[in-house]
Amino acid sequence: MKIAVKAPVGRSPGFALAAYAFVAAMLGTTLPTPLYPIYQQTFGFSSLMVTVIFATYAVGVIAALLLFGRLSDEIGRRRVLLGGLLLAVASALAFLFASGLPLLFVGRLLSGLSAGIFTGTATATLVDLAPQEKQRQATLIAAGANMGGLGCGPLLAGILAQYAPQPLRLVFIVNIVLLLLAIIGTWLIPEPVEVKEHARWRPQGLQVPAQVRATFIRVVIPGFAGFAMLGLFTAVAPVFLSQMLHITNHALTGLIVFAVFAASTCGQLLLEHISQRRALPLACIGLIIGLIMVAGGLLARSLTLLVVGAIIAGLGQGLSLRAGLAAINAKSPATQRGGISSSYFVVLYVAISIPVIGVGIAAQLFGLQVAGIAFSIIMAILALIALLILLTQPAEQR
Incomplete structure (x- = not known):
C-alpha cells in the first residue's frame, strides 16, 4: 500500500522552491574554503590537517551515497530533502561554535552527509516536478543549482570574511538563515512520488x-x-x-x-x-x-x-x-x-x-x-x- 501526500503548493512553485533548497544546501558545503587560512592561524594546524579536514567531507558524501542512495524512493523525496537540510544546519552550528579541530571535523562530516543525501534526491525531485517535455531542462537546472551553489559558497564566505566582522562566525549565521528558509520551502513543495506505507531501508553497495x-x-x-x-x-x-x-x-x-x-x-x-x-x-x-x-x-x-x-x-x-x-x-x-x-x-x-x-x-x-x-x-x-x-x-x- 502507498500513501498519497497532499501538496501544499503547485508543481511550478514547488520546482522553484526545490531548486532554491538545492542551491542553499550545496552553498553550505564550500563555505569553509576561503576560511582555511584563518582557521590555520587561529587554531595553529598544518596544511596537511587542512586536507584531512576537507577529506572528512568526502567520507560523509560516500557514506550517504552507500547508506541512503535509495531512501527517497521508499519514504518520499520531501522527507529526505528535509533530513539533508537539517544535517546542513547541524554542520553550520558545528562551525559556528568551533573552538578547535573536533567541531571542524564534525562540521565537515555532517556537511558531507547532507550533500550525499541531497544531491541525488534534489536532482530527482526537480526532474519529477518538471513536465515530461521539460525534464531535460530540469536536469540542466539541477546541474546549475548544484555547481552554482558549490561556487557561491566560497564567494559568499570570502566577501563576508574580508569585509564584515566575525569572519569565522557571521557567514555560518547567514548560512543557517538561508537553510531555515529552504526548510520552510521544502515543507511546502509537493511530494512527487508515492510514499510507501511500509518503507524498507536498504544500504546500497x-x-x-x-x-x-x-x-x-x-x-x-x-x-x-x-x-x-x-x-x-x-x-x-x-x-x-x-x-x-x-x-x-x-x-x-x-x-x-x-x-x-x-x-x-x-x-x-x-x-x-x-x-x-x-x-x-x-x-x-x-x-x-x-x-x-x-x-x-x-x-x-x-x-x-x-x-x-x-x-x-x-x-x-x-x-x-x-x-x-x-x-x-x-x-x-x-x-x-x-x-x-x-x-x-x-x-x-x-x-x-x-x-x-x-x-x-x-x-x-x-x-x-x-x-x-x-x-x-x-x-x-x-x-x-x-x-x-x-x-x-x-x-x-x-
Missing part, C-alpha cells in the same frame, strides 16, 4: 555490471582527474594563494574558487553543443592543458597562469562529468541505472579526498609548491592516459 564495466572504466578516469582537481582548489588553493602568492584578500580567494565551479557548470552546458563521441576526448584535452597551466602557474608563482589554467581545467571537469554520466546511463539497464551512477560518484568522491591528502603529506615533506606542481602533473598524466584509451578504441564504442 557498489554495482558495475559486466556489460557496463568497459564504459565505466573509460569515463571514470577523466572523472577522477577532474574531481581531484576540484578537491585541490576547494581544499588547498586558499593556502597556496596565501602562502605562495601572498594573497590575503579572502574575497579574491573566494572569487577564484567560484570561477573554477562556474567553469565546471559551463563545461556541463557544453554537452548541449558537442557530440557525445567528441565530448570526453575534448574534456581530457581541457584537463591536460588546464592542469599543465596550473603547474606552470605554481612554478612561476603567476596568479594569471594559475587562474586561467584552473578555469580551463574546470571546463574539462564539467564536460567530463556530464559526458561520463550520459555514457554510463546510455549503457546501463534502467533498473540498475541509479546504483551504477551512485558507484560512479563514489569513485569521484574518493578522487576529491585521498589525492588531496597526498598533497598535504607531500607539502609537509617537500613544501607546498613542489606538492602542487607534482599533483597537477600526475593528474594531467592521468587525463592523458584517459585520452589515449578513448582515441585507441573503435569509433563505434566511443
Whole structure:
C-alpha cells in the first residue's frame, strides 16, 4: 500500500522552491574554503590537517551515497530533502561554535552527509516536478543549482570574511538563515512520488555490471582527474594563494574558487553543443592543458597562469562529468541505472579526498609548491592516459 501526500503548493512553485533548497544546501558545503587560512592561524594546524579536514567531507558524501542512495524512493523525496537540510544546519552550528579541530571535523562530516543525501534526491525531485517535455531542462537546472551553489559558497564566505566582522562566525549565521528558509520551502513543495506505507531501508553497495564495466572504466578516469582537481582548489588553493602568492584578500580567494565551479557548470552546458563521441576526448584535452597551466602557474608563482589554467581545467571537469554520466546511463539497464551512477560518484568522491591528502603529506615533506606542481602533473598524466584509451578504441564504442 502507498500513501498519497497532499501538496501544499503547485508543481511550478514547488520546482522553484526545490531548486532554491538545492542551491542553499550545496552553498553550505564550500563555505569553509576561503576560511582555511584563518582557521590555520587561529587554531595553529598544518596544511596537511587542512586536507584531512576537507577529506572528512568526502567520507560523509560516500557514506550517504552507500547508506541512503535509495531512501527517497521508499519514504518520499520531501522527507529526505528535509533530513539533508537539517544535517546542513547541524554542520553550520558545528562551525559556528568551533573552538578547535573536533567541531571542524564534525562540521565537515555532517556537511558531507547532507550533500550525499541531497544531491541525488534534489536532482530527482526537480526532474519529477518538471513536465515530461521539460525534464531535460530540469536536469540542466539541477546541474546549475548544484555547481552554482558549490561556487557561491566560497564567494559568499570570502566577501563576508574580508569585509564584515566575525569572519569565522557571521557567514555560518547567514548560512543557517538561508537553510531555515529552504526548510520552510521544502515543507511546502509537493511530494512527487508515492510514499510507501511500509518503507524498507536498504544500504546500497557498489554495482558495475559486466556489460557496463568497459564504459565505466573509460569515463571514470577523466572523472577522477577532474574531481581531484576540484578537491585541490576547494581544499588547498586558499593556502597556496596565501602562502605562495601572498594573497590575503579572502574575497579574491573566494572569487577564484567560484570561477573554477562556474567553469565546471559551463563545461556541463557544453554537452548541449558537442557530440557525445567528441565530448570526453575534448574534456581530457581541457584537463591536460588546464592542469599543465596550473603547474606552470605554481612554478612561476603567476596568479594569471594559475587562474586561467584552473578555469580551463574546470571546463574539462564539467564536460567530463556530464559526458561520463550520459555514457554510463546510455549503457546501463534502467533498473540498475541509479546504483551504477551512485558507484560512479563514489569513485569521484574518493578522487576529491585521498589525492588531496597526498598533497598535504607531500607539502609537509617537500613544501607546498613542489606538492602542487607534482599533483597537477600526475593528474594531467592521468587525463592523458584517459585520452589515449578513448582515441585507441573503435569509433563505434566511443
